[in-house]
Amino acid sequence: MSDGNSNGTTPMFEIENLHAEIDGKEILKGVDLTVNQGEIHALMGPNGSGKSTLAYVVAGDPRYEVTEGSIRFQGEDILEWSPDERARKGLFLAFQYPTVIPGVSMANFLRLAVTNVRTARAEEIAAEGGSAQPFTPREFRRLMREKMALLKMDDAFATRYLNEGFSGGEKKRAEILQMALLEPKMAVLDETDSGLDIDALKVVSEGVNNLSGPKVGMLLITHYQRLLNFIKPDFVHIMHDGRIVESGGPELAHELEAKGYEGLRARTAEAAAS
Amino acid sequence: MSITADISETATATGFSREGVEAVSRARLDTGAARDARLRAWELYESLPMPQRTDEEWRRTDLRGLKLDRLRPYAALDGSGVSPVRALEAAGVEDAAAQIALGPNAGVVVQRDAGTILATLDPDAAAQGVIFTDLATAYREHPELVERWFMTQAVPASFGKFEALHAAFWQGGSFLYVPKGVTIEAPFRAFSLISEPGAAIFSHTLAVVEEGAQAFMADAFRSPSLEGQSFASAVVELIVEPDAKLRYVQVQDWGRNVWNFMTERATLAQDATLNSLHVALGSKFSKASIGSHLRGKNTLAEMLGIYFADGDQFFDHHTWQLHESPYGTSDLEFKGALKGNARSVYSGLIKVFEGAQKTDAYQQNRNLVLSRTARADSIPNLEIAANDVRCTHGATVSQVEEEHLFYLQTRGVPRSEAQNLIVEGFFRPIIDRVPVEEVQEFLRTAIARKVGI
Ligand SMILES: Nc1ncnc2c1ncn2[C@@H]1O[C@H](COP(=O)(O)OP(=O)(O)OP(=O)(O)O)[C@@H](O)[C@H]1O
Ligand SMILES: [Mg+2]
Numbered sequence: 032m033s034d035g036n037s038n039g040t041t042p043m044f045e046i047e048n049l050h051a052e053i054d055g056k057e058i059l060k061g062v063d064l065t066v067n068q069g070e071i072h073a074l075m076g077p078n079g080s081g082k083s084t085l086a087y088v089v090a091g092d093p094r095y096e097v098t099e100g101s102i103r104f105q106g107e108d109i110l111e112w113s114p115d116e117r118a119r120k121g122l123f124l125a126f127q128y129p130t131v132i133p134g135v136s137m138a139n140f141l142r143l144a145v146t147n148v149r150t151a152r153a154e155e156i157a158a159e160g161g162s163a164q165p166f167t168p169r170e171f172r173r174l175m176r177e178k179m180a181l182l183k184m185d186d187a188f189a190t191r192y193l194n195e196g197f198s199g200g201e202k203k204r205a206e207i208l209q210m211a212l213l214e215p216k217m218a219v220l221d222e223t224d225s226g227l228d229i230d231a232l233k234v235v236s237e238g239v240n241n242l243s244g245p246k247v248g249m250l251l252i253t254h255y256q257r258l259l260n261f262i263k264p265d266f267v268h269i270m271h272d273g274r275i276v277e278s279g280g281p282e283l284a285h286e287l288e289a290k291g292y293e294g295l296r297a298r299t300a301e302a303a304a305s
Numbered sequence: 306m307s308i309t310a311d312i313s314e315t316a317t318a319t320g321f322s323r324e325g326v327e328a329v330s331r332a333r334l335d336t337g338a339a340r341d342a343r344l345r346a347w348e349l350y351e352s353l354p355m356p357q358r359t360d361e362e363w364r365r366t367d368l369r370g371l372k373l374d375r376l377r378p379y380a381a382l383d384g385s386g387v388s389p390v391r392a393l394e395a396a397g398v399e400d401a402a403a404q405i406a407l408g409p410n411a412g413v414v415v416q417r418d419a420g421t422i423l424a425t426l427d428p429d430a431a432a433q434g435v436i437f438t439d440l441a442t443a444y445r446e447h448p449e450l451v452e453r454w455f456m457t458q459a460v461p462a463s464f465g466k467f468e469a470l471h472a473a474f475w476q477g478g479s480f481l482y483v484p485k486g487v488t489i490e491a492p493f494r495a496f497s498l499i500s501e502p503g504a505a506i507f508s509h510t511l512a513v514v515e516e517g518a519q520a521f522m523a524d525a526f527r528s529p530s531l532e533g534q535s536f537a538s539a540v541v542e543l544i545v546e547p548d549a550k551l552r553y554v555q556v557q558d559w560g561r562n563v564w565n566f567m568t569e570r571a572t573l574a575q576d577a578t579l580n581s582l583h584v585a586l587g588s589k590f591s592k593a594s595i596g597s598h599l600r601g602k603n604t605l606a607e608m609l610g611i612y613f614a615d616g617d618q619f620f621d622h623h624t625w626q627l628h629e630s631p632y633g634t635s636d637l638e639f640k641g642a643l644k645g646n647a648r649s650v651y652s653g654l655i656k657v658f659e660g661a662q663k664t665d666a667y668q669q670n671r672n673l674v675l676s677r678t679a680r681a682d683s684i685p686n687l688e689i690a691a692n693d694v695r696c697t698h699g700a701t702v703s704q705v706e707e708e709h710l711f712y713l714q715t716r717g718v719p720r721s722e723a724q725n726l727i728v729e730g731f732f733r734p735i736i737d738r739v740p741v742e743e744v745q746e747f748l749r750t751a752i753a754r755k756v757g758i
Contacts, residue, residue: 090715093707118717130712134730143726144716151717192730209716 032117036231041106043248044217051088055293058084060273066217066248073259076270077292082252083127085270086221090124090215091117104217118144119151123215125206127252132193137205141192145212158186160218178211181241183234199226207238217248224258236261256288263286269295320374320591321505323347326473329379333441335477336448341717346462346472353466365650365682366585366592366621371564377504378474378534378559384420396498396527397558399750402610404494409743411491412437412481417498418506419476430489433481436482437493438511443480450482455514456609459542459570459598466582467566471507471538478509481522483549488519489551490740492554496525502533502562509543516574521552521741522624526587530560537588541569548599548686552580554744558751561616565591582739583639585612585620586751596625599633599661609735610639613755614647624653626668628694637668642728642755643679652684655698659690668698673731675756677707725756 044066051059066072076082088095088217089102091114094276101130102109109117118293132140146165153163166174175189182204196203210218220239224232239262243249251262259267259281267283268275271292277283277299318325326347330340356363392415393401405413406424411430413425414437414455420438432439436447444451456462462472479495497508514520526537537559545551551571559565563586571579585591606626614620626635641649655666672681683700705727713723729752736748 080622090711092711104362113720114711114714115717115719115723126712130708132709132712132727135713135726136733138727140713140716140718143722144713144718145720147719148717169638192733213716232406 032276036037042066042103043105045101045103046085046089047101049085049102050098051095052082052098053095057098057270058089058095058273062270062273062275064250064268064275066250068248069245071243071251071262071264072264073264074250074270074281075254075267075284075287080270081273082270083221084273086124086219086252089122089219115147118213119148119216121152121216123210123213123218123255124224125203125210125218125220125221126230127225129194129197129202129206131195131197133195135193136137137193138175138189141209141212142166142168144156145171146305147214148216154245175208175212178208181211182208182238184208200228200231204235207235208298211238211242214242217250218242219250219252221252222254223251224253224255232258233261236255256284259284306330321350321376321378321470321474325378328691329474329476332379334445336445337661338452342456343473346469347426349462350466350469350473353469354732356466356736360497360651362594367619370590371536372534373536375398375503376534378478379419379504384417384422387417387420387422387462388655389415389423392422392498392500393496393527395529395688396496398496398525398527398557399466399527400438404496409491411489412493412496414439414479414495415498415694416477416479416508417500417553418504419593421477426482427491433487433489435489436480438480440478440480440511441476443482447482450513451480451511452508454542454544455509455511456540456542459544459572460540460568464568467538467650468540468568471540471568473507474505474538475509475540477507478511481512481520481633483514483518483520485515486517487515490521490666492521494523494525496527497537497539499528499531499535499537499560499563502531504536505536505538506756507674508537508539510539511544512551512553513544514546516546516553517579518546519550521742522554524553524555526555526557526559526565528560528563528587529586530563531644533562535560535563537563537567539565539567540566543569543571543579543581545571545573545579545646547574548576549691550580552741554582554584554608554739554741556584556586556747557591557593559591560587561589561618563588565593566643567591567593569593569594571597571606573597573599573601573604573606573633576603577601578608579701580739582624582735582744584748584751585610585614585622586755588618590619592621594623594625596627597635598627598629599635600629602641604630604634605634606633607637607738608639610637610641611732611735612639612641613752614641614643614648614649615645615755617645618647619649620647621650622652624667624668626653626655628657628664628666631660631662631664633661634665635667638735640672640732641670641681641750642673642675642731643681644675644755646676646678648679649681649683650684651700652686653698654686654688655696657689657691657694657696659693662693664691664694666696670700671731672702675700675706675728721757725753728752728756732741
């Protein structure tokens, strides 16, 4: 398991006893989570329980310090990797609050991003019979327009500055557009559903479903069963105070919807007492 | 055609002197009036004190490293027989052949040191009465035109110590004259190059756009980094007559041995429009004073600036929005990035004269500091003597946000490229305001190169 080989028995993505702190305050207090190829996991939990923190730490946010534990991707320890290395290896984070960067146009930035990621995966792409030759601006524009059409995004977004003046829902769509272009192997989607109207939720969920598949792992952070009606998770986890306190199948999310976190906790306490 | 008068008698002497002025005047085959003007300017230069750090405009400027007495007051005059493309390439200009081609350009003047290497003008423009050539030739061939504007209205010799020195020793430069009602779309392009260190270069740009006429002029100051101090003194005079339009783009990309002093004033007559862009990338030290006189009613001056300093470069920009008449609009945006140990000073004044009602003046200076040891100072100023005006100004000095870098990195973009994107994005709004493809392309490349240094 620790030989680093990606054979059938090595999980694609594995977090073990992860502790992380920010500004000296410990937020993650021993997270364990394993995602295999093709699996969709939902991560739920009350506000402030550390869900976004986990997402940032996976992406390599330098504000957080990992004090204990490990994150392995395809058998390799990724903690020493820079955020861009992680992305080039196939990790992706759709941000809860995407960053606005003035003056940087979506098209220019994404072409650069896609070129970097594809160049890093040239061997793999070649093995699948494709070519990692960088797209010309024109080719890229076409590809981008295609993906934008699927997400029902107006062409004008291509030339707009990164998230500048985007509405909440537009930002979320733009995150999924980026994911569609980068074709990650392991994606963490942090509350991609919040702020979306019901039609947008359908469109975005369809987009996400198109990107999932037997080779892709996903971690959906969400507060609502609503999203899980569209994207069916294989597993549901509940985080509380920096730990995953309960894991189960899709029924766990339904139970949570009905009882709330308080109800769940009461049920767990009862079970522990009896 | 080329001037071959002999200045070898004093060509090795250093320091500025009255004899030097006379030698330059002889070499330039000056008329009596031109010679007298030089000598009067020399006397003025001698009578004016060197700027002190107690002077507001020089408070943050350290001139101690400038050794005027070790400079030769003129460089080689003879530019004949030099290939312009080779000269441009040696000065670091890319795509040189295209840069000096007629067709994409309406006219080209290339000068190296003080010698003219190339002066061309599109025949169609010439047929419409346009003049574009090196200033000395223009002075000889059209004395009445040149004398009317040369250091009389925009930047007189009495302007200051360095301007007086310039008036005494000016040699290179170009003259653009666009007659009434004539519109020329393609740019008039002038290059000022340095190939020999240790000399003073005095380049003078005089552009006159007559009533209802429209033109685009691009000035480039380029040289490789050489051993030994060079001194560049440029004066730019832009005369925009009633209802005329001028676009002026200046790129200063001197080698790192150059001390650059540039004074520019535009005068706008009624209903005139000026769109200017100043780009500062090179030199060791650069002090630029850039001003617009909104003299007539209802004028528009758009003044844009981009500077990017690295290493131990020092850039100092002073801007002047001088509202002398009612209904004038000035819109100034200067943005700078700094890295290494670079320093920049920006100070800008909006001055609204008495009676200049309905003035609308805007001034913005933003700085992006990319290293801990770089520093930017920004000093905006208002002086308003009319009561029905709108004046807005703002200044910021900030750093690249880690959050921005992180976001871009999570998409697979390496940190250095992410930084480049952010810096380009910082300048982007200004680049977008100059609707000239070639200028935009040049800026993108120049910024990327600077970020990569
Ligand atoms: N710089 C900081 N210093 C101290 N505490 C911090 C800092 N940044 C975040 N936190 C805390 O970390 C905790 C976890 O935050 P996180 O954003 O991971 O929660 P979350 O589960 O994503 O919540 P939500 O559902 O509201 O999005 C919160 O209590 C937050 O206040
Ligand atoms: Mg969160």
